[in-house]
Amino acid sequence: MTIKCKVKSIEPLACNTYQILLHPETPVTFKAGQYLMVEMGEKDKRPFSIASSPCRHEGELELHIGAAEHNAYALEVVEAMKKALAEDGDIDIDAPHGDAWVKEESERPLLLIAGGTGFSYVRSILDHCIAQSKSNPIYLYWGGKDERQLYAQSELLKIAASNDNVHFVPVVEEVPAGWSGKTGNVLQAISEDFDSLADYDIYIAGRFEMAGAARDLFTQNKQAKSDHMYADAYAFI
Template structure:
């Protein structure tokens, strides 16, 4: 990975628990959609975040889930809010989009795992790929689905992309599925063998997802998620 100094352009709150960060690197660097970077907090303190922007963009976007009760990510947000520049190390990760593959794609995001998926979808759009793609995004509530608007815009603009929003607690006007994310996928699919699957979210969710996918058939050579490097 390269160490790159970045100008901090914006730190905006999507909601009370998720922040959007926009960085401009002083030196352009190559990365693949679906990779991540590390914010350098100290020589031995480097914290990973998915890159939410596509490689074709000149700025770098991050989504940082940082509720006030979670000191680890809030320390990063506070550093960004109170600095003009930050060092990053990039790129990292092996769960990048296999854009040469012509297999149908299933994208699965839990919470701020959507940042990983956003980079992949925007790269598909940039490449003008029309491979059938279904995006599931699961959150506890609609309010937690912080970038629902852009996902619905993709759904409307691209006939190859289907967006399936899933929340566990819905209000009466909710336009989506009300269920546990993994239970909804298990209900919707009898066999995942034909799919390239890209997944991001909390480690416990990603680990549970792999077990669910195994139950309904999955070709694990086509199951991509950087969390798998850290969980058994």
């Protein structure tokens, strides 16, 4: 279903990463963890996770888009958004999409895993769970090349401090001076912290190869159940 949107704002989150707020002409009903498609042409639709929660978005849709110069696929979308904002034009989207939304009826603890701007996917789930006062333990692991890519780190630390069931673990590959957190690969960090993932609902957003590696690693070594692992990538790999 094609929906016209106005671009309300574009703000930098980190180097080459942007927060974009869209205001659709008709409300979009979606579930936490779903995505939308930005229509760049009749046969050119590009997927981006919805970063906002369905119970808090007040009609707006929030996107976090990483658009480095080498990533024309995303950069062209950001440029189209900037043009629409400057000219008060429209952006067409197709929404909602995806089957990897949060399973609200589950009482199992949640493990949310994000690589880079895959954070937008888990952000929607985390915010929705908090808004719904879910008491399930929630562990959010966010991996990035360096600390600058973890642009919402201070926000997440505050959320964890004010919600006893929320635990945030940042993981960086390049270690800055004074860093006391975890380093290296985010999947390896999880493997070191959990003896078993048999009882967890696991939600993953990042590169397809990361989602595939997580499924292999956790089902083979950590007793995770593949039918309790959710990622948009699993519809394609």
